[in-house]
Amino acid sequence: MTKPTDTNRSGHAGLDTLLDPLTNKGTAFSEEERDALDLWGLLPPHVETLDAQLERAKAMIAEVDKPIEKYLRLRDLQDDNEVLFYSLAADDLPGTLPLIYTPTVGEGCVEFSRHYQHPRGLFLTIPEQDKIPEILAHPRFDDIEVIVVSDGERILGLGDQGANGMGIPIGKLSLYTACGGIDPAKTLPILLDTGTDNKDRRENPTYVGWRHERVRGDDYDAFLDAFVDAVKGRWDHVLLQFEDFAQANALRLLNRYRDKLCTFNDDVQGTAAITAGLLMAVAKSAGQKLGEQTFVIFGAGSAGCGIGRMLVSLMVDEGMDEAEAYAKFYAIDSSGLLMDDGDLKDFQKPFARSADDLKDWDMSAEEASLLDVVKNAEATVLIGTSGQSGSFTEDVIKAMAQHTDRPIVMPLSNPTANSEAAPQDVLDWTDGKALVATGSPFDPVCWDGKEYTVDQANNAYIFPGVGLGAIAARAAKVTDAMFVAAARKLAEIEDTNTDGPGHFIPPREKLREVAQAIAEAVARQAVSDGVAQVDFADDGELSKRIEERMWKPHYEPSQGGE
Numbered sequence: 001m002t003k004p005t006d007t008n009r010s011g012h013a014g015l016d017t018l019l020d021p022l023t024n025k026g027t028a029f030s031e032e033e034r035d036a037l038d039l040w041g042l043l044p045p046h047v048e049t050l051d052a053q054l055e056r057a058k059a060m061i062a063e064v065d066k067p068i069e070k071y072l073r074l075r076d077l078q079d080d081n082e083v084l085f086y087s088l089a090a091d092d093l094p095g096t097l098p099l100i101y102t103p104t105v106g107e108g109c110v111e112f113s114r115h116y117q118h119p120r121g122l123f124l125t126i127p128e129q130d131k132i133p134e135i136l137a138h139p140r141f142d143d144i145e146v147i148v149v150s151d152g153e154r155i156l157g158l159g160d161q162g163a164n165g166m167g168i169p170i171g172k173l174s175l176y177t178a179c180g181g182i183d184p185a186k187t188l189p190i191l192l193d194t195g196t197d198n199k200d201r202r203e204n205p206t207y208v209g210w211r212h213e214r215v216r217g218d219d220y221d222a223f224l225d226a227f228v229d230a231v232k233g234r235w236d237h238v239l240l241q242f243e244d245f246a247q248a249n250a251l252r253l254l255n256r257y258r259d260k261l262c263t264f265n266d267d268v269q270g271t272a273a274i275t276a277g278l279l280m281a282v283a284k285s286a287g288q289k290l291g292e293q294t295f296v297i298f299g300a301g302s303a304g305c306g307i308g309r310m311l312v313s314l315m316v317d318e319g320m321d322e323a324e325a326y327a328k329f330y331a332i333d334s335s336g337l338l339m340d341d342g343d344l345k346d347f348q349k350p351f352a353r354s355a356d357d358l359k360d361w362d363m364s365a366e367e368a369s370l371l372d373v374v375k376n377a378e379a380t381v382l383i384g385t386s387g388q389s390g391s392f393t394e395d396v397i398k399a400m401a402q403h404t405d406r407p408i409v410m411p412l413s414n415p416t417a418n419s420e421a422a423p424q425d426v427l428d429w430t431d432g433k434a435l436v437a438t439g440s441p442f443d444p445v446c447w448d449g450k451e452y453t454v455d456q457a458n459n460a461y462i463f464p465g466v467g468l469g470a471i472a473a474r475a476a477k478v479t480d481a482m483f484v485a486a487a488r489k490l491a492e493i494e495d496t497n498t499d500g501p502g503h504f505i506p507p508r509e510k511l512r513e514v515a516q517a518i519a520e521a522v523a524r525q526a527v528s529d530g531v532a533q534v535d536f537a538d539d540g541e542l543s544k545r546i547e548e549r550m551w552k553p554h555y556e557p558s559q560g561g562e
């Protein structure tokens with residue numbers, strides 16, 4: 001998160017080394033290092049290896065039961081010693097991910113203020129807008145390569161968490177390092193504190209954010225512009241990932257900044273790529289085209305419509321006319337099925353249906369429930385990006401199974417409690433016919449006496465690789481084609497297994513290999529799109545350069561030490 005500086009902050013260089021999580025090795029400082037850094041007395045005498053520290057850290061996490069307690073211990077570890085934290089993540093990625101990421105990170109955000117202790121990342125607030133360039137100018141940020149920024153307004157499916165949303169940029173960047181191999185010293189989480197409309201947060205005595213209603217309109221835009229200008233002015237090249245902005249801002253800000261710097265919106269574009277990648281893998285395994293499916297998107301917001309747009313572009317690549325591809329979709333928001341005479345947002349309009357489309361239905365669009373839409377549209381793919389727990393009910397899922405042998409059900413909302421359905425239920429309701437992928441991790445499901453893991457369709461499969469590829473290529477901007485390249489690569493990686501709920505993307509254990517493979521595809525696409533600002537002699541050099549930049553947790557000899 002921060003770059004160690006040469007400045008002697010506490011007046012004791014050794015103590016500064018211990019207090020900085022990027023340089024601290026704790027009990028692993030050798031005797032020579034203890035001499036050189038004047039650490040004697042500041043540490044217990046026994047010198048440990050990283051492996052021994054790891055065993056102790058694992059035991060410390062294992063001894064508490066609740067995920068939030070494990071999360072808090074892991075966050076403490078990260079703030080104390082990043083090498084040890086990432087060693088632990090590497091040791092058991094599938095086990096660590098649900099703690100440092102969805103679902104537990106959601107609770108971590110809700111509880112963020114109550115547990116706030118250590119500084120990590122930057123809180124930039126509207127009242128201090130003029131100070132942004134000065135704050136970013138500090139030499140400790142010279143080497144930053146990846147920033148994840150949120151304004152905390154749409155944290156997973158948990159709504160406005162204000163400054164508590166900082167847990168998300170921290171969690172996403174932990175995955176950038178654990179999966180994408182980005183050196184933690186080159187990552188910077190940022191929370192733009194523009195107030196919160198969550199009264200519970202604002203009025204809670206422990207709340208650490210700016211106790212002000214959300215600033216909107218021109219003042220919000222001016223603040224965002226000031227921030228983006230400051231980022232552009234500060235670094236020759238940096239990747240800026242927007243995360244968990246509310247619908248009114250997500251796509252709007254993406255369109256505002258996407259041609260100005262290397263930036264993307266993970267909820268819009270990363271989510272689209274994981275969903276499209278998985279659906280392409282399904283189509284490939286069935287020898288079908290995407291265009292043979294009929295899609296219902298339940299939750300026609302940033303993520304849902306982002307998914308729809310990418311699927312349309314892929315169907316057009318398959319040879320379908322664009323209007324015909326849009327006609328494959330039925331999209332629903334909290335007001336119901338999107339209709340062309342309705343009050344729609346611009347990004348929703350291409351997905352709208354006409355009265356003529358519904359002429360054979362027994363009810364009006366206003367009366368049509370999700371069940372009615374699924375039945376009448378004969379949906380084969382049901383995507384949930386609504387944040388509404390349990391909305392894929394038994395009758396909805398059974399209705400799908402009546403007109404397709406292999407209903408594809410994707411309850412993508414996070415965290416787990418907000419999932420539109422539980423995979424075991426979906427399997428039970430369809431006599432094991434449904435293919436299921438969820439946004440948050442679920443326990444393995446059981447069908448016909450066999451246990452199956454469930455694919456996790458989460459943008460964690462995409463953003464670490466896209467980010468790594470974009471910075472390796474020093475991409476001036478992130479093109480849509482780079483996300484399509486990521487989706488296509490994902491679809492290529494894994495041999496699929498159509499048993500039970502299906503298995504179409506690599507398991508979480510392989511997220512680092514996935515990120516590396518995607519990074520190569522993305523960097524290659526950046527070159528062919530003319531946005532790369534470095535040359536690669538050939539594909540081999542591109543792969544080598546990406547592999548070489550992937551940081552692994554290890555201790556460097558400390559200055560003056562061995």
Ligand SMILES: NC(=O)C1=CN([C@@H]2O[C@H](COP(=O)(O)OP(=O)(O)OC[C@H]3O[C@@H](n4cnc5c(N)ncnc54)[C@H](OP(=O)(O)O)[C@@H]3O)[C@@H](O)[C@H]2O)C=CC1
Nearest residue numbers: 156157247299300301302303333334386387414439458459
């Ligand atoms: N698996 C993954 O990788 C990802 C999952 N997600 C998840 O997707 C969810 C939505 O995120 P995002 O798209 O950014 O949020 P948005 O607020 O942009 O979209 C939510 C959509 O759901 C609709 N909705 C809300 N309530 C209902 C309801 N009762 N019936 C029908 N539709 C409803 C909203 O309608 P309206 O606008 O009318 O309120 C809106 O269209 C979150 O839970 C998030 O965690 C997001 C990104 C990645």
Ligand SMILES: CC(=O)C(=O)O
Nearest residue numbers: 156244267414458459
């Ligand atoms: C995964 C993710 O980005 C979200 O739920 O917002």
Ligand SMILES: [Mg+2]
Nearest residue numbers: 243244266267
């Ligand atoms: Mg998100």
